Amino acid sequence: MKTEIRTEVMQRLANQSAGPHRFQNLYQRLFATPEWLNAQTVAVTMSMDHEIPTQPIINVAQQLGKTVVIPRTFPGRRMRFYPLTVHTQLVKTRFGVIEPTNGEPVQADEIDLMIVPGVAFCTTNHQRIGYGGGFYDRFLADFSGATLALVQKEQILETPWKTDSFDVPVQQLLVEDVDE
Numbered sequence: 001m002k003t004e005i006r007t008e009v010m011q012r013l014a015n016q017s018a019g020p021h022r023f024q025n026l027y028q029r030l031f032a033t034p035e036w037l038n039a040q041t042v043a044v045t046m047s048m049d050h051e052i053p054t055q056p057i058i059n060v061a062q063q064l065g066k067t068v069v070i071p072r073t074f075p076g077r078r079m080r081f082y083p084l085t086v087h088t089q090l091v092k093t094r095f096g097v098i099e100p101t102n103g104e105p106v107q108a109d110e111i112d113l114m115i116v117p118g119v120a121f122c123t124t125n126h127q128r129i130g131y132g133g134g135f136y137d138r139f140l141a142d143f144s145g146a147t148l149a150l151v152q153k154e155q156i157l158e159t160p161w162k163t164d165s166f167d168v169p170v171q172q173l174l175v176e177d178v179d180e
């Protein structure tokens with residue numbers, strides 16, 4: 001079931017195009033949340049095509065003096081988060097994600113707000129489906145900060161699917177207005 005949903009939503013995302021202003025409203029809603037306003041350290045991915053661009057989020061966070069941390073993947077489908085600074089060296093992995101290769105990782109409990117990526121999200125129970133790596137499910141299993149996801153309309157499912165015991169729901173979903 002998760003596999004079929006992942007495939008279908010990825011197809012929908014591949015067939016869409018986003019203008020430069022499409023996600024402005026979503027960003028503004030993020031910037032108005034208490035979780036954002038109170039976060040000193042924000043974790044965010046380096047977005048790929050067909051994901052909501054994260055550079056605008058990174059720029060605003062850094063302008064506000066927040067620490068931005070980004071994930072680096074390790075064998076065993078683990079992730080650690082590294083500060084994104086002018087000194088950060090970035091490489092593109094075989095999977096196509098951009099990751100840091102230097103610096104010192106932060107502790108999970110230093111991250112105040114985790115902006116969680118995903119392929120599909122259920123607006124009823126806040127469950128998510130990712131690319132199938134289990135990276136975020138593993139990380140979130142013992143993460144105690146705030147979690148939030150930005151959701152494009154192509155990624156919304158209202159009907160819950162059968163979840164696995166290790167799936168971790170996202171606390172807060174900011175969903176694109178369907179008529180945007």
Ligand SMILES: Nc1nc2c(c(=O)[nH]1)N(C=O)[C@@H](CNc1ccc(C(=O)N[C@@H](CCC(=O)O)C(=O)O)cc1)CN2
Nearest residue numbers: 045046047048071094095097117118130131133135136
């Ligand atoms: N922009 C962005 N960055 C992100 C994620 C994301 O969803 N979006 N991730 C969300 O989780 C993590 C990376 N997710 C991954 C998910 C699957 C595989 C994967 O299937 N890898 C293959 C091998 C690919 C290869 O190296 O050729 C494998 O492990 O078999 C890799 C990374 C961290 N960074």
Ligand SMILES: Nc1ncnc2c1ncn2[C@@H]1O[C@H](COP(=O)(O)OP(=O)(O)OP(=O)(O)O)[C@@H](O)[C@H]1O
Nearest residue numbers: 128129130131132133134135136137138141166167
């Ligand atoms: N907390 C965990 N401990 C051990 N294995 C886990 C854990 N969470 C997920 N996994 C494993 O990871 C694999 C992928 O899980 P799943 O299909 O739910 O990934 P996903 O939610 O799409 O990925 P991601 O979380 O990276 O976005 C599963 O085979 C599962 O066994």
